[in-house]
Amino acid sequence: MNPTTTRHDPEAGRESLRLTSVSKSYGTGAGAVTALDRVTLDLPAGSFMAVMGPSGSGKSTLLRCAAGLDTPDSGEVVVDGEPMTGRSEAALTKFRRKRIGFVFQQYNLLPTLTVYQNTVLPLRLSRSRVDRERALRILAEVGLGDRVDHLPDQLSGGQRQRVAIARALVTGPRLVFADEPTGALDLHSARDVLRLLREAAALHGQTVVMVTHDPVAASYADFVQFLADGRLVGRMSSPTVDAVAERLAHLGDTVAQAHRVGA
Ligand SMILES: Nc1ncnc2c1ncn2[C@@H]1O[C@H](COP(=O)(O)OP(=O)(O)O)[C@@H](O)[C@H]1O
Numbered sequence: 001m002n003p004t005t006t007r008h009d010p011e012a013g014r015e016s017l018r019l020t021s022v023s024k025s026y027g028t029g030a031g032a033v034t035a036l037d038r039v040t041l042d043l044p045a046g047s048f049m050a051v052m053g054p055s056g057s058g059k060s061t062l063l064r065c066a067a068g069l070d071t072p073d074s075g076e077v078v079v080d081g082e083p084m085t086g087r088s089e090a091a092l093t094k095f096r097r098k099r100i101g102f103v104f105q106q107y108n109l110l111p112t113l114t115v116y117q118n119t120v121l122p123l124r125l126s127r128s129r130v131d132r133e134r135a136l137r138i139l140a141e142v143g144l145g146d147r148v149d150h151l152p153d154q155l156s157g158g159q160r161q162r163v164a165i166a167r168a169l170v171t172g173p174r175l176v177f178a179d180e181p182t183g184a185l186d187l188h189s190a191r192d193v194l195r196l197l198r199e200a201a202a203l204h205g206q207t208v209v210m211v212t213h214d215p216v217a218a219s220y221a222d223f224v225q226f227l228a229d230g231r232l233v234g235r236m237s238s239p240t241v242d243a244v245a246e247r248l249a250h251l252g253d254t255v256a257q258a259h260r261v262g263a
Pocket residue numbers: 026027033034035053054055056057058059060061062
């Protein structure tokens with residue numbers, strides 16, 4: 001099923017994220033590391049993209065630059081129609097709070113706040129009105145309707161990550177960025193989290209960008225973008241677990257080839 005054609009969404013097909021020749025290095029001189037090397041990609045609204053590549057290939061840097069959490073050295077990032085480059089930190093923070101949701105591997109919940117309080121925190125931080133009914137509905141959708149007054153340490157890892165997803169979705173963001181969201185979860189919990197991310201894209205038209213090194217997780221996405229040595233080295237539509245695993249195993253060859261042709 002292709003959600004961009006079956007969904008009656010006026011936003012469908014609209015560009016949601018564009019990176020144009022984005023480069024980013026860390027350090028200087030002989031110790032400099034090129035984390036991203038002229039990365040160009042664009043993503044229509046409502047799509048679910050997985051980013052894969054070896055450890056150190058630049059996946060998290062790509063996510064951080066795309067989300068405006070980090071500033072590229074060169075190139076342009078446009079999120080939901082707005083340029084992220086050349087804006088003040090304050091403007092970026094405001095933009096992120098309204099339009100972007102984040103999910104991290106380690107949940108990043110506040111231990112002294114309840115499930116409900118953690119969920120509505122982004123609304124409080126941006127001084128938006130807290131719609132209690134809506135927040136409770138989202139918690140019910142992620143399967144935590146009966147856990148709203150629990151504290152994070154009373155929950156399993158999978159439940160904590162579902163709180164993190166509710167928190168990411170509570171502002172109704174246009175984009176959701178997730179960095180290894182299933183990295184700390186068992187298979188069953190991982191599947192719940194992946195279904196929720198897929199639904200965010202397919203049912204709610206949100207654009208989802210997920211970094212993962214798990215071919216099973218990647219198979220939930222509409223397509224996979226492969227990264228090696230900071231460069232995009234391939235893209236796979238309608239990924240299957242086997243095809244993704246196969247491609248990952250041969251990523252080294254692709255890199256060698258890219259270096260030979262100087263791409
Ligand atoms: N804050 C940083 N300071 C120095 N080097 C960094 C920093 N963040 C990332 N790097 C380096 O940039 C490269 C890409 O890192 P990263 O984007 O975290 O890769 P991945 O998420 O694919 O493992 C790595 O070589 C890493 O060591």
